[in-house]
Amino acid sequence: MCGCPFLTLITSILIAIIFGILFSYFANTNKIHKYLRDKNITRETSYSSEWSGSFLDNVTFVVLHFDDERRLYGWPIEWPSDPEQGHFFIADPAWIHENGKEERIPGVKSILVDTKGIKWVEFLENTWEKEDE
Incomplete structure (x- = not known):
């Protein structure tokens, strides 16, 4: 990349945080499974029970x-x-x-x-x- 390991580390951490928040949001709001149920792909929910x-x-x-x-x-x-x-x-x-x-x-x-x-x-x-x- 640019040869700056500190910048690479900070960028990786920020990307990981953003993806973590996004995946957590979708997993806890049932949005992905609702979309898949609407398309008759699944009947499941993202809830644990x-x-x-x-x-x-x-x-x-x-x-x-x-x-x-x-x-x-x-x-x-x-x-x-x-x-x-x-x-x-x-x-x-x-x-x-x-x-x-x-x-x-x-x-x-x-x-x-x-x-x-x-x-x-x-x-x-x-x-x-x-x-x-």
């Missing part, structure tokens, strides 16, 4: 249904990558009673919930967008 894809594709409030029939409503800040282990970090939590009424938990801003004991997760409609119109 259906579990991860469901949370990333459904940015909304959730209801956690417990094995003992309790239900917890809130905004998922974080969720486990594996449905068998880990914790949900839920903001603005509220218990939902059998009659459908919500009961906010006084003084609680967020709550950490173990996945053990969770039967399923319900993703709610984006009703706040309709109210803003």
